[in-house]
Amino acid sequence: MTTTILEAKDLKNDPVFGQNSFDGHEQIVFCNDEDTGLKAIIGVHNTVLGPALGGTRMWTYQSEWHALNDVLRLSRGMTFKAAITGLNLGGGKAVIIGDAKTQKNDDLMRRFGQFVDSLSGKYITAEDVGMETSDMDVIREVTPHVTGISESKGGAGNPSPITAYGVYMGMKAAAKHQFGTDDLAGKKVLLQGVGHVGETLLKHITDEGAQVIINDINEARLEELSKKYNASVILGNDIYGLDVDIYAPCALGATINDATINQLKATVIAGAANNQLADEVKHGRLLREKGIAYAPDFLINAGGIINVYAELEGYGKNEIIKKTENIYHTTLAIFKQSEVENTTTHKAALDIAQERINTRKKELNN
Numbered sequence: 001m002t003t004t005i006l007e008a009k010d011l012k013n014d015p016v017f018g019q020n021s022f023d024g025h026e027q028i029v030f031c032n033d034e035d036t037g038l039k040a041i042i043g044v045h046n047t048v049l050g051p052a053l054g055g056t057r058m059w060t061y062q063s064e065w066h067a068l069n070d071v072l073r074l075s076r077g078m079t080f081k082a083a084i085t086g087l088n089l090g091g092g093k094a095v096i097i098g099d100a101k102t103q104k105n106d107d108l109m110r111r112f113g114q115f116v117d118s119l120s121g122k123y124i125t126a127e128d129v130g131m132e133t134s135d136m137d138v139i140r141e142v143t144p145h146v147t148g149i150s151e152s153k154g155g156a157g158n159p160s161p162i163t164a165y166g167v168y169m170g171m172k173a174a175a176k177h178q179f180g181t182d183d184l185a186g187k188k189v190l191l192q193g194v195g196h197v198g199e200t201l202l203k204h205i206t207d208e209g210a211q212v213i214i215n216d217i218n219e220a221r222l223e224e225l226s227k228k229y230n231a232s233v234i235l236g237n238d239i240y241g242l243d244v245d246i247y248a249p250c251a252l253g254a255t256i257n258d259a260t261i262n263q264l265k266a267t268v269i270a271g272a273a274n275n276q277l278a279d280e281v282k283h284g285r286l287l288r289e290k291g292i293a294y295a296p297d298f299l300i301n302a303g304g305i306i307n308v309y310a311e312l313e314g315y316g317k318n319e320i321i322k323k324t325e326n327i328y329h330t331t332l333a334i335f336k337q338s339e340v341e342n343t344t345t346h347k348a349a350l351d352i353a354q355e356r357i358n359t360r361k362k363e364l365n366n
């Protein structure tokens, strides 16, 4: 799941520290195990606010460089996600190179868990694409530094429904900002990726009366969900120019890029995918110039981390829902701040997150 285009200079001269996505990472761990075939990378971006928490993604990367780039971009995103959500967590993420459908097994998961354990709690793992709650239960056999384990084993369970609820809150706030109302009834929504998060989001917005067009590479899933939620279907990649009000990216990162940005007719973008902007500065600015209201991904998809943080802090479902609903208010505040400061919503959100990290760093140094 590549989330940015690698530059030739990244590959040749400074493949790790010099990557655009490196951005001050504290530590990167390359994990290799011949017996199980495990090849994984753990990125620890920043631990100023607390231990670096972020999910593990298993994906068939085009190359090792794409895997490294993905983990770097994702772990950096986690730092800002935790910071803006007010959680005492740092940012980290892991990727396992391979096909989750054919190469994942309990031995591989346990071996990966041992690598996580070797970091003694500096990195705490959780689910991401290609992972299930049951995989976290297997990792739990070898390390306590894992969240998102089954409710029957004392965990907070699958974070995806809460992530979807937070995205729904962010989408409503973006609609309020753009259309003057947060009522999604009658709004046309393009929902790309109807996986764990996408399906629950689909339920929320169709319940509210939105007209949804769904897109996925999994055609069987499209058929099933279009019937279940009375949604229309669009197949293939040529979807960005669709005449819709809202685009909800819930599959891959970097779908807002040089090739797609000028096709967009949607005037609101709000979805679950991490790193939606291929280039956060350039594409953030272009969205703003086009008058498209972009709800920053790392802000509105924080429901999952709120859910897994509950396992560490011991708070319950009511508090999880309350914190997730707050995404609505934070998103509105970010839109306001971006107008006041004449900047992109992405930058406005990043600045608030960075300020929190800077303040904590000063406290720690005093």
Ligand code: NAD
Residues within 6 Å of the ligand: 128, 129, 130, 159, 160, 161, 163, 192, 193, 194, 195, 196, 197, 198, 215, 216, 217, 218, 221, 250, 251, 252, 253, 272, 273, 274, 301, 302, 304, 305
């Ligand atoms: P998932 O794997 O369950 O679903 C992803 C869906 O996208 C699948 O149905 C897949 O077939 C589809 N897909 C993949 N490539 C596609 C393409 N090119 N075009 C259209 N569809 C495509 O993953 P998920 O847990 O639902 O997560 C979705 C996104 O949200 C990911 O980017 C993930 O990193 C992000 N996210 C998830 C959570 C969470 O709690 N699960 C939290 C924060 C962010």
